[in-house]
Amino acid sequence: MVLPVVKGILQVGGWAGLCDTNVINDQAGWHSYSPDTGLVFKELTSRTMARRTDWIDEQLDELERHGRLRHLQTRESPPVAGRVQLNGQSLINFGSNDYLGLAADERLVDAVKHYSGQLGWGSGASGLVSGRGTLHRRLEQELADFYRTEAALLFPTGFAANVGVVTSLVGRGDTVFSDQLNHASMIDGCRLSGATICVYRHNDMDHLSDLLESSPASGRRLIVTDALFSMDGDLALLKPIAQLADQHQAMFVVDEAHATGVLGADGRGASQQANIESDVDLRVGTLSKAFGSMGGYVAGSRQLIQWIYNRSRSYMFSTAQPEAISAASLVALEVIRSEPERRNRLLERAGQLRQKLQGIGLDVGNSSAQIIPIVLGDNQLAVSASQQLRDRGLFVPAIRPPAVPNRLARLRISLSSEHTEEHLDQLCESLSMLKQPG
Numbered sequence: 001m002v003l004p005v006v007k008g009i010l011q012v013g014g015w016a017g018l019c020d021t022n023v024i025n026d027q028a029g030w031h032s033y034s035p036d037t038g039l040v041f042k043e044l045t046s047r048t049m050a051r052r053t054d055w056i057d058e059q060l061d062e063l064e065r066h067g068r069l070r071h072l073q074t075r076e077s078p079p080v081a082g083r084v085q086l087n088g089q090s091l092i093n094f095g096s097n098d099y100l101g102l103a104a105d106e107r108l109v110d111a112v113k114h115y116s117g118q119l120g121w122g123s124g125a126s127g128l129v130s131g132r133g134t135l136h137r138r139l140e141q142e143l144a145d146f147y148r149t150e151a152a153l154l155f156p157t158g159f160a161a162n163v164g165v166v167t168s169l170v171g172r173g174d175t176v177f178s179d180q181l182n183h184a185s186m187i188d189g190c191r192l193s194g195a196t197i198c199v200y201r202h203n204d205m206d207h208l209s210d211l212l213e214s215s216p217a218s219g220r221r222l223i224v225t226d227a228l229f230s231m232d233g234d235l236a237l238l239k240p241i242a243q244l245a246d247q248h249q250a251m252f253v254v255d256e257a258h259a260t261g262v263l264g265a266d267g268r269g270a271s272q273q274a275n276i277e278s279d280v281d282l283r284v285g286t287l288s289k290a291f292g293s294m295g296g297y298v299a300g301s302r303q304l305i306q307w308i309y310n311r312s313r314s315y316m317f318s319t320a321q322p323e324a325i326s327a328a329s330l331v332a333l334e335v336i337r338s339e340p341e342r343r344n345r346l347l348e349r350a351g352q353l354r355q356k357l358q359g360i361g362l363d364v365g366n367s368s369a370q371i372i373p374i375v376l377g378d379n380q381l382a383v384s385a386s387q388q389l390r391d392r393g394l395f396v397p398a399i400r401p402p403a404v405p406n407r408l409a410r411l412r413i414s415l416s417s418e419h420t421e422e423h424l425d426q427l428c429e430s431l432s433m434l435k436q437p438g
């Protein structure tokens, strides 16, 4: 059997080059060969190759033994009215970051249809080369206006934005101070930057102050924190952090991923709520949560934004998002501005749910917005609780390490403005009936 031509790297002896290759199967197994040279050059599925990856089976078994093995599931419905169809099951959805119910909003969908019809789909290159279009520019301008900053820059994802921002601002010889519970993208940005990383205990201002005090006077300093912590639902102590940043001449970056559109009188996030916007150098955000869309961004001074697009490898070397996606985000931004009732309803529901949960004896930690954890500790316990809820028609994901520290596995309830009081009652009733795994 001969499969279609594929592009591949052909390596014969010491020579390597890009060429068209066919993939063939004869009695000896799978091989690829070059129609140009007629050379058969590699067995694709040899026993040696299988042996080379045997360690993965062992590692997967290990993950399973510790209750840390994940399985991909397929969502078969749009996320509408707080519900979702997962692996054939219709469930009330407490596992989405579509906080304002915009992911399936017709206005966003229509914008995507309209602009992809006009402009096509792919953007074809990095924003720095030729991928940045007029809608990208408009969204950047609107985001800058929204945050009352001079400029903003779009990234393909929020993850890329965090990595790009941190690695642009600090490097070898510098120091970055990072809250222990910051998001993985912030952590990876710190690691990639090559700067000395000082992780301070979660929201522990004395610890942060000590670390700043004892850090070398030479080199740049940067403090990075999530605004609303993604797995605990509590808020960063932005005011004291801003004061420490000022006192120690440290740059200050806040990741507003879960807070934009939700917190602050105008939805500008936790920095607006804490009244420290002018103390923050850069606000990072994502378009994938309250915006119901896809992509990341950073907002700040013109100088900082220019520096970032000149230095950030996750900006430079990654293709810009399709412009039609920016069109959807422009609509979402307008909704965030003009329909405050969505975030008000969401926060009201979150308050109601916290009260109900506490009423049935559950500890919701320091959650103070739309993310509510129920820490169970053991991985298997969290998985079993999530499965029992699922059997009752509710999707509440079990969150395990590495998303949370060891022995702090939990159910993570994530609310949307589209949840009804009946949804909350059903959740509380089911939670009160959870059984320990037997």
Ligand SMILES: Cc1ncc(COP(=O)(O)O)c(C=O)c1O
Pocket: 157, 158, 159, 160, 162, 183, 185, 226, 230, 255, 257, 258, 286, 287, 288, 294, 295, 296
């Ligand atoms: C705090 C935080 N920052 C950044 C991101 C990354 O955003 P995105 O999903 O757009 O890559 C996430 C996503 O889960 C997040 O929770």
